[in-house]
Amino acid sequence: MNERDDIVRNLKQLVELDRAAGMEFIWKESTPAPFVVAPLALSSARSPTAAKNPVAPAASADSLTQIATEIAACRACGLCDGRNKTVPGEGSARAELLFVGDGPDEQDDASGRPFVGAAGDLLTKMIEAMGLKRDQVFITNVVKCRLPEQRPPTSSEVTACQGFLRRQIALIKPKIICAFGNTPLRALMNDNTLDISTMRGKKLTFNGMTLIPTFHPNFLLNNPAAKKPCWEDLQLVLKELGRELPKRGG
Ligand code: SF4
Numbered sequence: 001m002n003e004r005d006d007i008v009r010n011l012k013q014l015v016e017l018d019r020a021a022g023m024e025f026i027w028k029e030s031t032p033a034p035f036v037v038a039p040l041a042l043s044s045a046r047s048p049t050a051a052k053n054p055v056a057p058a059a060s061a062d063s064l065t066q067i068a069t070e071i072a073a074c075r076a077c078g079l080c081d082g083r084n085k086t087v088p089g090e091g092s093a094r095a096e097l098l099f100v101g102d103g104p105d106e107q108d109d110a111s112g113r114p115f116v117g118a119a120g121d122l123l124t125k126m127i128e129a130m131g132l133k134r135d136q137v138f139i140t141n142v143v144k145c146r147l148p149e150q151r152p153p154t155s156s157e158v159t160a161c162q163g164f165l166r167r168q169i170a171l172i173k174p175k176i177i178c179a180f181g182n183t184p185l186r187a188l189m190n191d192n193t194l195d196i197s198t199m200r201g202k203k204l205t206f207n208g209m210t211l212i213p214t215f216h217p218n219f220l221l222n223n224p225a226a227k228k229p230c231w232e233d234l235q236l237v238l239k240e241l242g243r244e245l246p247k248r249g250g
Helices: 003-020 048-052 060-073 078-082 106-111 118-129 155-172 182-189 217-222 224-241
Strands: 023-027 035-040 097-101 138-141 176-180 204-206 209-214
Touching: 060 155, 078 155, 097 155, 097 182, 118 217, 118 224, 138 155, 155 182, 176 182, 176 224, 182 204, 182 209, 209 224, 217 224
Parallel strands: 097 138, 097 176, 176 209
Antiparallel strands: 023 035, 204 209
């Protein structure tokens, strides 16, 4: 049996283990985005997968699964008390573009998926206007459990949770990280003095990757005038990805 057979066998074992832990795992061989972490049902008990998984997390797909499993069991900050489902993020494990917001809202919490409410609809339109599809990018948040009344996470909540985000970024290695608003900008740049109103549209660096901050879709819903500068920022993202704007009607 060659190395590839070993990897395939181990992935199959992992799928079975994840299914046993209540997690959906979708692997599409035919697409360039072969791995999607689907919503996790909340379990207050620690997943048996984490303790008994005999498969070493060698491939990035395995490790994203591992991170999502750890998030489902995490009680490292008080946000765990108000959640229904954890929201680890979703999208391509090979995404060149990663969007990061502050935290899940009520609808995200109910579905276990990021950006599914009104802000999510706007984000989907923004992604499609860039000539991309949601499953070509990766979408996640700084904190993985619901933020009550859409308040920003506290610094202690960010500190407790941001290890998960940093591990996701390290595995996916996107070309561009697009940070929505102050929370991901400050968390990733490790600087609480930064402000999105002055930093948006700038090319920053995070661990060798380009980080471009812009306004959060929620902010755009309440401040339509901010859509124009946000779109300029997204065009900069496209330029950095080496992509051109899709032709209208094309
Ligand atoms: Fe754990 Fe993050 Fe949820 Fe807090 S927000 S309980 S650190 S997963």
